[in-house]
Amino acid sequence: MTPWTERLAELIALPSTADRPDELGRALEFVVGEAGPGFAVRRFASNGKPSALLHPPGADGELRVILNAHLDVVPAPDEQFVPRRDGDRLYGRGAHDMKAAALVMTSVFREVAGELPYAMGLQLVTDEEVGGADGTGHQLAAGVRAGFVVIGEQSGLKVVNESKGICHARLETSGLGAHAAYPWLGENALLSLTAGIGRLLERYPVPAAEAWTTTVNVARIATPNQAYNQVPAAASAWLDIRYPPTDPDFEGRTREEVARHLRKVSGLAATVDALGPPHFADPAGPGVVALRAASRSVGYSGDLLRKHGAADGRYYHALGIDAVIFGPGGDGQHGPAEYVDLTTLQPYHDALVGFLRAFGGSSRSRV
Incomplete structure (x- = not known):
């Protein structure tokens, strides 16, 4: 059992769909609580969709790196909000897209954000499945900026630098x-x-x-x-x-x-x-290069990947900020057999920690 399995099961059980604003709020508070004390929490809301940005105290300017996770899921029958484990697979709505990644990212943030020589943030939103304008889009409109962004959508530890x-x-x-x-x-x-x-x-x-x-x-x-x-x-x-x-x-x-x-x-x-718009991150950029190396260091290929589905990276791309998708393994997102591969969660965690500690590329000026 991974360190996140039990808490992930609790998070999956929250039916955080767009038509249930109370559940969106519960999911957000659940994950904010997982980050623990000692961090600044900036809260946002737009059209009834809450979101948050966590960072070390005093990091009020541009953040060097942001880890981005969405906590909303697409609608499903009630039984899909009852998590079920079968061997190394944990089934349930949002298991793969992307509540498992959200918990691992939060764990990584809690462990390393205070020790890094640069400021990083954890961005938690609740509207990605309905377009992202009131979460990531709203935060960027309010002035949030980063040098590089990692979005925890599913990728099997490959690095998605291009999306439709x-x-x-x-x-x-x-x-x-x-x-x-x-x-x-x-x-x-x-x-x-x-x-x-x-x-x-x-x-x-x-x-x-x-x-x-x-x-x-x-x-x-x-x-x-x-x-x-x-x-x-x-x-x-x-x-x-x-x-x-x-x-x-x-x-x-x-x-x-x-x-x-x-x-x-x-x-x-x-x-x-x-x-x-489509999303694209420079494959030769320091963030992409460092993240691919971190994936290889935990036994994965670190290959680049194109993704047919749109994600919140397009909001960053529109501002000239490189954003990539990098998440754990699994399958069946938005379907009745959605699952996360539990064996990928520890390598995913370790790759993120290695990336954040090794990331030394210079930050470019931003809009």
């Missing part, structure tokens, strides 16, 4: 309502919508296997219909689009420019609700 951008968009169409028995008297808005989605998927087909390309996920299709025997007069769809920095259709574009592009391809009305 994210676009959340809506397609909408209208038609003419009619009795379903006489469809020729109406115009089915849902059929127009699915045809437009088809055109979009022709432009961005679903890959047969992992590929560093733009993908479009149709997350929801809806009509206002309340009965079977109606031709729908309106229909809408939610799209989750992930894109690499090499895609000129999205990279460097504004929301309105992307919306115009989606309208052109689909032939439908399009609105972009959220647009986050």
Whole structure:
């Protein structure tokens, strides 16, 4: 049993989803408590999402390193908040994404933050799964800065220095309502919508296997219909689009420019609700080099990795701050069989400690 197993089980049992603000607060206080006394705790809140930044007393300026962890999870049935151990695997919602990493990072912070020759921080947020604007984004808007950032999302102790951008968009169409028995008297808005989605998927087909390309996920299709025997007069769809920095259709574009592009391809009305840029950290930068070496020192490859999912690193990247993802092993995040590999937690801890103690690269000036 690792030193974190029992406390991790307690943290998993907190259903800290976006629709449960009290549980978000409980999860945050749980982990702040794990850091112990003797640290300054700056508290933030935005749109009902609490967050915190912990650092040694007196470290009021730019922090040399920040360890970033999110404590919110995606919704799940109640049984997934009952942790279950099977050998070296601990199952439960948030076990891998990313409550295990949060506890290990907090343990590392507690152990070494007071002894380092530079100031470091522990950033705890509760909104990453819904975009991060009210956690990491809000703290950066309030002036928080760092020289280098390690985000504890899952990576199997590889170093993720590049992530795709994210676009959340809506397609909408209208038609003419009619009795379903006489469809020729109406115009089915849902059929127009699915045809437009088809055109979009022709432009961005679903890959047969992992590929560093733009993908479009149709997350929801809806009509206002309340009965079977109606031709729908309106229909809408939610799209989750992930894109690499090499895609000129999205990279460097504004929301309105992307919306115009989606309208052109689909032939439908399009609105972009959220647009986050890709993230990239210089593989030759001192932080990346030191972290890869620390991973190798505990028996892992330290390989660089691209990540298809967006994370809070994009908020740092937008300010010219290198941020990477570096987390423990496991699998099944956001699914019914999510688990963390408990055998990776001690090496993960040791790699972080080794990185922080060895990190000697010079800090660049920041915005």
